[in-house]
Amino acid sequence: MSDYASQIETIDRDLHELEATDGRFAIWRMVFFVGLVLGVGFAITTQHVIWASIAGGSLLAFLVTVVRNETVRDRMELLRNQSRTLHRLQARLDRDWQSLARDGVGVRSQEIQLTDEQQALAGDLDLVGEASLFQLTSMAATTPGVRTLANWLCSPVDPPIAIDRHASVKHLADQPDNRLRFYVLARDIGGSSGDPESFVKWSKEPNWLPPHRWLIPWGNFTALLAVAITIAMVVGQMTDHADWLRLGLYALIGIAVINLAIGSFFLGPVAAIFQIAMASRRSVNDYAELFDAARWLPETTDNANGPTSRIRSALLADEGSSGSASQGMRELAKVARMGGLKQTASTFLLYLPLQAFWLWDVRVLRRLEEWKSRYSDQIPTWFDALGELEALMSIAALQHDAEGWISPEWLDDQSTLTFEGLGHPLLKDHVRVTNDVTIGPEGTLLLVTGSNMSGKSTMLRSAGLNVALAMAGGPVCCRRMSLPPIEMGTSIRVSDDLSQGVSYYMAELNRLSAVVAHARELSKRRDGGDTKRIQFFLLDEILQGTNSRERQIAVARVLRFLVEAGAVGAITTHDLELADDEELMRMAHTVHFRETVTPDASGDERMTFDYKMREGVSPTTNALRLLEIVGLGEQ
Structure with a gap:
């Protein structure tokens, strides 16, 4: 308990410092934005180069500040998740059932699926629900982890399976820093739209793009047209054809309006797909790191059919091959980098013209659905294994914290x-x-x-x-x-x-x-x-x-x-x-x-x-x- 309290105190102190830094960045962002607006306004009205320079410098400073500010805010979110996780670990030790019940991401009891027989057993013995064994044990934040742990607590197993699980639990219990990192990443994913259950469901659905293939040639056409118009505008400027510049500007605006309208009103399902498969670039990297956490399990066990071997086989075996979870997530991370251009202020200015003239979201979706076609058969297995790993990680926290409890x-x-x-x-x-x-x-x-x-x-x-x-x-x-x-x-x-x-x-x-x-x-x-x-x-x-x-x-x-x-x-x-x-x-x-x-x-x-x-x-x-x-x- 004192160890958790000490870590929470350190995190709170770091958060306080980062919040102050974030406040300073907010002020500088406003200053540079005002400088940008004033520079552009005076450059247009006075035609002085100095104001254009001020506008350009303000824009550059604004972008640099935004990038650095995003790093600070990512760090703040990570620390907040660490704090929530440590508070949950602390509440479990203190049997603070009200605090545990308020931690919606960590409990998610509404996601539990049990048979009638399991529900009867769970009700008799307080296995799930408020002030239950599940609530005491669970550090699971994703749907597969929640369901797997609840199922394990309510289901009989043969001794070799239970012994294999316990060997892995004891091995993981001795890695508190690794486990804390795992809990924080799982909480980040479990609270997002990219939860594994949604991800697996999406992997089994038909691809959206094939019935809408016309969007790809249309995007190619508008991109080529925009390039041609831009060249014509440059030529017009060089040859003193002012009408070319004006007409070209109107044409580019028209193309942008059409494509942005397509993105807003026609590509709604695409945005929903992105929210599931690539909730953020960070969530894809979180998945990859969670899968890699299978390395923390014992390398050998006495039971070749036990959960330890099954998890390692599903997530780590044949790494580098087309069916490897780690390889699959690394490939998805490349697609996520493409799709993440619009998710940060620092890259949004690059995303906007790509979407306006080339339908960038359609390009990303094509890459994403190609990825899904390669890995759709393996994806459910990956997340079943992740659910078992998360269940073991949950029980390992109890093994670490329950002083005086023994191995059966x-x-x-x-x-x-x-x-x-x-x-x-x-x-x-x-x-x-x-x-x-x-x-x-x-x-x-x-x-x-x-x-x-x-x-x-x-x-x-x-x-x-x-x-x-x-x-x-x-x-x-x-x-x-x-x-x-x-x-x-x-x-x-x-x-x-x-x-x-x-x-x-x-x-x-x-x-x-x-x-x-x-x-x-x-x-x-x-x-x-x-x-x-x-x-x-x-x-x-x-x-x-x-x-x-x-x-x-x-x-x-x-x-x-x-x-x-x-x-x-x-x-x-x-x-x-x-x-x-x-x-x-x-x-x-x-x-x-x-x-x-x-x-x-x-x-x-x-x-x-x-x-x-x-x-x-x-x-x-x-x-x-x-x-x-x-x-x-x-x-």
Whole structure:
């Protein structure tokens, strides 16, 4: 935290100095512009060479000032992006969810695309959305990066993939300066119209120019005509034919008006294409640098099919060939330099006559579409790889900042999940309470009892969030954690759907049915040798929408189905009758959380929780005492 604060302080100081410099440049720009206007005005009215010299000198000084001022403003924008990025890193450490939510470029949760099953899991475990694992982890600013990271957090993977991801994450975590540069560049692109999703979509669309090819010969014709008219005007000036000069000037103005009108009213789609493919010359160079960041990954891994090898292959392999991302972006940068003439004040005076007499935008578009024709097949692969790289970069920030978090251990030959010092990763360090939790082996489950607010649901989410982190390739909030290949199934937050006529109880039954079907499907796949994964289920206070006796029978039946399918998991309840069920006791290891009630100085009861897990069934309940505490006890 102090390191980030120190960097922000340095950037703020540099920004203050640059803002002062920018203000001085603004004054000099105005002075030179006024000098230019006055010089031209007096040169026309007095015909004195001195005024023409003043006008020329002012124009030159103005252009030099503009170029230098643009350099200062580019530096200011870079520093502002660095500051925003460091503030986000700082907010993640402090679990400042409001600041993270305000950082629209860094979050972009509206871009996340999940299946119904992933959305259910994400809602149960706070994987995406406000104050979520995604919000804690994400430094992604582009659409592919956002979607890839969210998908990784909500999807199961086999251990070799998770191990490969984690090896890359640890390697990138040790490169804070490189990562900061990557985050800033990605933020610059993610906030522009040249976001990768738009770029990929454009690469798949038909070229705009073929149906409008007449624009090229028309531009050639007007350019040649303008040259001929200019020569005629020079000859007229030399031979004292004043009419040639006047008529030629009118003709040039006419050509310019026609071509500029074509550019304004007919080439609107071309401008939109430029905004996507070449949002600025800097954005193309940013893409090239982001692709080159794949060099920061480990050069060799144990998994040839893992994300590390896939990213390096897509972005770096065969560099110099026609399919190389680096080569492709270098070629696009050349086109962007042509298209960028109108984007800066220093080159706009060159762009204007080129567009007015030669339809410069059409020339640039032709080069751009030729480039797209060469690389359109590779472009989606490039940005898929960039999304994976950005996801790894995001998780690497968590690996670097999460002091005391460890690497998970994957075990193929057992069915037990072991958490030593299990903590909730979304809580601040000073309020987090940790517990040692063991879930499994196959044929058993963990039954968590306890009174209201004692920490049962938090423990379930702690386990699920850390499993999601492990599968995404991240560090875990434990002293030690080992797990087998698993897929998660949950029923924690269930709501009714009146629009579909689904009651709360039926909605919960549907969720439980999906969890059981998932466990059975995995069991069949294991029997067929297609997978080693088992289901890891997390069920919180299920089937509360029915009477106690039927609930006891129904819960025991659901758990029996899950255990018979080889699933392992945990279920919470504050219903002590459920904990007494004989069938449930045969398969369950029972633990509990409890509260402590003590009188305060005024003699009123005060209820506290230590959130520590203990062996056995909960010996206490607190529902009636909570009623009294909130003023709803008997008078």
